[in-house]
Structure formats: structure tokens, C-alpha cells
């Protein structure tokens with residue numbers, strides 16, 4: 001549905017994105033993560049046909065994004081990272097203006113969305129908060145019921161309540177079969193909504209994974225307080241991933257089955273045991289910091 005092949009963009013001597021490959025299937029919700037300046041918006045701008053690739057190409061439904069921009073925009077909904085609003089318009093006037101440009105006369109869906117996202121769009125855009133402007137952008141991206149939606153940091157500026165509503169909204173769109181490609185810094189929203197995720201670091205894709213696979217790799221840490229130093233030193237001889245964190249305390253990292261650890265612990269005198277679950281955020285952080293080398 002969405003194809004990015006060997007996309008490379010150079011600004012002067014600087015490579016903003018390099019050899020980026022992405023394939024997003026029909027009906028898939030695909031997350032695009034990466035630290036600030038990784039090249040997410042640059043990739044998205046190529047998909048919308050706003051930038052000419054230095055190398056490679058992007059296509060949506062088989063249409064070249066640079067050559068068929070107008071045609072693609074008919075069936076794609078787009079939320080830019082920074083929206084160019086016409087400040088002297090009210091939110092309602094802007095939504096109507098974008099609808100007219102799209103040849104959309106029925107504003108039923110736009111009104112439903114305004115209600116859903118709790119937006120009063122009667123006021124001037126220039127007087128709106130960042131979150132209100134973001135809601136105007138979201139309504140413009142979805143009001144024509146597009147089959148493909150491309151969102152650049154959709155929850156930026158939204159309060160936690162609306163972020164939660166946004167997650168429910170995306171899940172409902174997914175049910176309807178909408179194909180969604182979204183960049184984000186919110187790992188929770190990616191975890192809850194996406195089928196797959198690609199991680200970009202310094203212009204290059206460092207990982208493309210299903211959320212299900214990432215979740216399987218989550219490890220657990222067991223923080224154990226032994227009754228004595230002798231018990232801990234005896235335990236240090238076990239074939240486990242043990243890190244001593246105090247005279248009688250150790251952390252054991254377990255991935256997957258905890259049976260071996262529990263079985264081993266039965267032979268030791270312990271005072272206390274705490275379990276620390278690794279979050280998906282911890283897994284992502286490895287990609288962010290090390291450029292893809294997971295520990």
C-alpha cells in the first residue's frame with residue numbers, strides 16, 4: 001500500500017535520510033519511531049510528494065508520490081508535524097475551507113470528530129492552544145474518511161485524556177480497515193495501536209519489527225534479598241544472569257521462562273523478592289541510544 005524504496009535525501013553535505021526501505025500493507029497500522037532529527041518528518045514529506053528524493057522513490061497504491069501528488073492526496077489523509085494554518089480564520093472556517101478544497105460537501109464526519117475530540121472550533125485559530133490546533137489538524141486528516149492516513153506526531157500537544165481517546169479512535173479506524181502510518185514519540189500509543197514499527201536513527205532504519213515480537217522480548221528482573229551474605233555468595237555460583245547490587249542483594253534478569261529461576265531459588269533462604277518488568281520503552285531506548293545494537 002505504502003512503499004519506500006532506498007529513499008535517500010541529502011541537504012548539502014548532510015544526509016537527512018539514507019537508504020530507507022518501508023513496506024506498509026493494506027489495513028496495517030504502522031509506527032515510525034526515532035529520536036529528534038532522525039528523519040521521520042523528512043520521510044513523511046517525501047510520501048506526501050513535497051520533497052524530491054536524492055535517490056530512491058516512494059509510492060502509495062502503486063502511484064509515484066512525487067509524480068502523482070494530487071491524485072494521492074484525494075485518498076490520503078495527512079496530518080503534518082507543523083500545520084500551516086490561516087490564522088485569521090476560525091477553526092470551523094478552516095475545516096470548511098479544507099473540505100471545499102477536497103470537494104467534500106458533507107461535513108457530518110467533521111462534526112462527529114469535533115464532538116469526539118471535544119473541540120469547540122468557533123474561535124479564531126490564532127487564539128487556539130497548541131492542543132486545539134492539533135485537534136483541528138486531526139479533523140482535517142480524517143473528515144473525508146480516507147483509506148490511508150499519514151500522521152506526523154498526532155498526539156503532540158494533546159492532553160492525556162484526549163491521547164487516550166486518540167488511541168481508541170485509531171483502534172476503531174483499524175477495525176474499519178484504514179491503513180495508518182504514523183510517526184510518534186509516544187511509545188505507549190505505538191504499543192497499543194500498531195501492528196509493526198520501524199525505528200529510524202540518524203537517517204537510517206535500525207529495526208523493523210512487529211509489536212508482538214517486541215513484546216515477546218520483554219525481560220523481567222527479579223530483585224532478591226538473601227538472608228545472609230553467605231547465601232548470596234553461594235547463589236552467585238548458579239548459571240543465571242546475576243548482578244550483585246548489595247551485600248545480600250542481587251538482580252537476576254530472565255527472558256521468557258522463569259521456571260529455572262524459581263526452581264533454583266527453592267534451595268536458598270531469602271527475605272524478599274521484587275519483580276521489575278521491562279517496559280517496551282526500555283527495549284526501544286536501546287535502539288535510540290546505540291543506533292540499533294540491542295543489549
Ligand SMILES: Nc1ncnc2c1ncn2[C@@H]1O[C@H](COP(=O)(O)OP(=O)(O)OP(=O)(O)O)[C@@H](O)[C@H]1O
Nearest residue numbers: 011015016034035036037038039040041042043081
Ligand atoms: N529543508 C532542510 N534543509 C536542511 N536540513 C534539513 C531540512 N529538513 C530537515 N533537515 C534535517 O534533517 C534531519 C532530520 O529532520 P526531520 O525533521 O526529518 O527529523 P524528525 O525525525 O522528524 O525529528 P523530530 O522528532 O524532532 O520531529 C535534521 O537534522 C534536520 O535538521
